[in-house]
Amino acid sequence: MSQQIQVSGLDAYYGKHKAIEDISMTIEPQSITAFIGPSGCGKSTFLRTLNRMHEVIPGARVEGKVMLDGEDLYAADVEPVSVRRMIGMVFQRPNPFPTMSIYENVAAGLRLNGRHPKSTVDGIVEESLKGANLWNEVKDRLNRPGAGLSGGQQQRLCIARAIAVKPEVLLMDEPCSALDPISTLAIEDLMAELKSRFTIIIVTHNMQQAARVSDRTAFFNLAGQGQPGRVIEMDDTSRIFTNPAQQATEDYITGRFG
Amino acid sequence: MTAIQRISAGRRFKDRFVQSLVYLSFAIAVVPLVAVLWMVIKNGLARFDMEFLTHSMRNIGAKDAGGGAYHAILGTLEQVLLASLISIPVGLLTAIYLVEYGEGTRLSRAISFFVDVMTGIPSVVSGLFILAFWILALGLPFSGLAGALALSILMMPTVVRSAEEMLRLVPNDLREASYALGVPKWRTITRIVLPTSFTGIATGVMLAIARVAGETAPLLLTVFFTDSINSDPFNGPQMGLPLYVFDQAARPTDTAIDRAWAGALTLILIVMLLNLVARLIGWWRSPARGR
Known part of the structure; x- marks a missing residue:
């Protein structure tokens, strides 16, 4: 299962500072969309508005609409917690829960949201770890602490934890920036597999990565210091990297700035 | 070069x-x-013998040998337990409010300020306050509970400060990871934040207990004094180990002085035992155990 996301006229603020302005885009189900652009241009902020994580920061707020299959996530009566169950997230730095074992980490989303019979949880843990290509490496030590794994394994553990709650959409905020090339490759392969089940959105600073994994790419930029970030261009990845419509996009991907 | x-x-x-x-x-x-x-x-x-640990001072004069501190040990344990029951929940919830909910608000700044002020309260003042309020104004009797109230005034700020510090050490990443799984905030606090900081909070609480277990002045004014066993902390005067040491040390005979030293040793042992228990719990709860 995966669903379409439609964003229209979205602004996000940190206190008085407007971080992103007037973003509109459509993200198709069962695809990988990459956000690229220089640091501080609002890619991560925008990503966090999609599952209402932005408002967790004190003083942060959002204006505009985010529709998930026709339902406005920012409607007044929507419970943010339920939005985050539908739209999972993987962070830049692997952050397994340090008090929990590998098994408990993957089961955390289920267990913290209600009671489930052990057999169900066992099944979902195995399925999620297999889904994250980690099962073979950890199946004999599920009761060891999650923090004892290597960085790349920890990040795949976090992906397993995110997909265990069976979200529709998976948001990934620079998931490979803290990893070595081999682990990065493992996660990129994983994304290609997960694409059939989830809508995936990834923020990345690595343009080769965006070119390798994504179907669509959005280029973010800001007009100047202190100005809000905007989407300059969004198109099929092959087009963005070969024949972008905007001069700024071309300058960025060819390495002339940023 | x-x-x-x-x-x-x-x-x-x-x-x-x-x-x-x-x-x-x-x-x-x-x-x-x-x-x-x-x-x-x-x-x-x-x-430091069995008689000391199992007998009170009833009908034992300063010059008599024998006698013990059973009444004082019992009193200290009950008073410290009651003080902990009052101040640990209040202190912990205050710390949770300060770190998780009140960040930057005027109320939380005011609370922080008053907690700092409370940290500096001399112990005798807290005893005087309970004496004036609980015993003189409300007319309630001297009791172990009155002593526990005085101790909890001293204990609360220590618990708040140490718990606050430990909660702040929990990386924000973990809270966000939990929110991103669709876990509500209160459950994130009870299931992720508190377990992560458990060992540190337990150590802080133990230090607070150790501090108040040795307080003499507030007890003198609130639990009064007795030579007999009174196991009911809600009624009538009780004894406490620090009081016992204070009382026996002031008497002129060697037998009394020996009792005072044995009382001091007992107090140290109790505090060390509590510390050991806290360490054991911390070790048992720590994630590294499985490695």
């Missing part, structure tokens, strides 16, 4: 000098600690 240099004699001397200074200050810091322990153990062992 600079050449590779040899370590000069001057630097070598300075290094040695500072090193010995560090060792010296360590020794100076440890000497009183060891001396206190040594004195208490040496003098306390004379009367």
Whole structure:
């Protein structure tokens, strides 16, 4: 299962500072969309508005609409917690829960949201770890602490934890920036597999990565210091990297700035 | 370009000098600690026996041998338990409010300020406050509970401060990871934040308990004093170990002095035992255990 996301006229603020302005885009189900652009241009902020994580920061707020299959996530009566169950997230730095074992980490989303019979949880843990290509490496030590794994394994553990709650959409905020090339490759392969089940959105600073994994790419930029970030261009990845419509996009991907 | 240099004699001397200074200050810091322990153990062992642990001072005069601190041990345990029951929940919830909910608000700044002020309250003042409020104004009797109230005034700020510090050490990443799984905030606090900081909070709470277990002045004014066993902390005067030591040490005979030393030894042992329990719980809860 995966669903379409439609964003229209979205602004996000940190206190008085407007971080992103007037973003509109459509993200198709069962695809990988990459956000690229220089640091501080609002890619991560925008990503966090999609599952209402932005408002967790004190003083942060959002204006505009985010529709998930026709339902406005920012409607007044929507419970943010339920939005985050539908739209999972993987962070830049692997952050397994340090008090929990590998098994408990993957089961955390289920267990913290209600009671489930052990057999169900066992099944979902195995399925999620297999889904994250980690099962073979950890199946004999599920009761060891999650923090004892290597960085790349920890990040795949976090992906397993995110997909265990069976979200529709998976948001990934620079998931490979803290990893070595081999682990990065493992996660990129994983994304290609997960694409059939989830809508995936990834923020990345690595343009080769965006070119390798994504179907669509959005280029973010800001007009100047202190100005809000905007989407300059969004198109099929092959087009963005070969024949972008905007001069700024071309300058960025060819390495002339940023 | 600079050449590779040899370590000069001057630097070598300075290094040695500072090193010995560090060792010296360590020794100076440890000497009183060891001396206190040594004195208490040496003098306390004379009367540290079964009779001491199981008998009260009823019908035992200053000159009589025998007698014990059972009533005082019981009183101290009950008073400290009651004080903990009052101040740990209040202190912990205050810390959770300060860190998780009140960040930057006027209320939380006011609470922080008053907690700091409370930390500086001399222990006798908290005893005087309970004496004036609980016993004189409300007309309630001297009791272990009154003592526990006075102790909890001293304990609360320590619990708030240490718990607050430990909660702040929990990385925000973990909270966000939990939110991103669709876990509500209160459950994130109870299931992720508190377990992560559990060991640190337990240590802080133990230090707070250790601090109040040795308080004499507030007890003197609130639980009063007795030579008999009173196991009911809600009614009538009780005894406490610090009070017992204070009382016995003031008497002129060797038998009383020996009892005072044994009382001090008991108090130290109780606090050490509590600390040990906290460490064990911390070790048992720590994620590294499975490795």
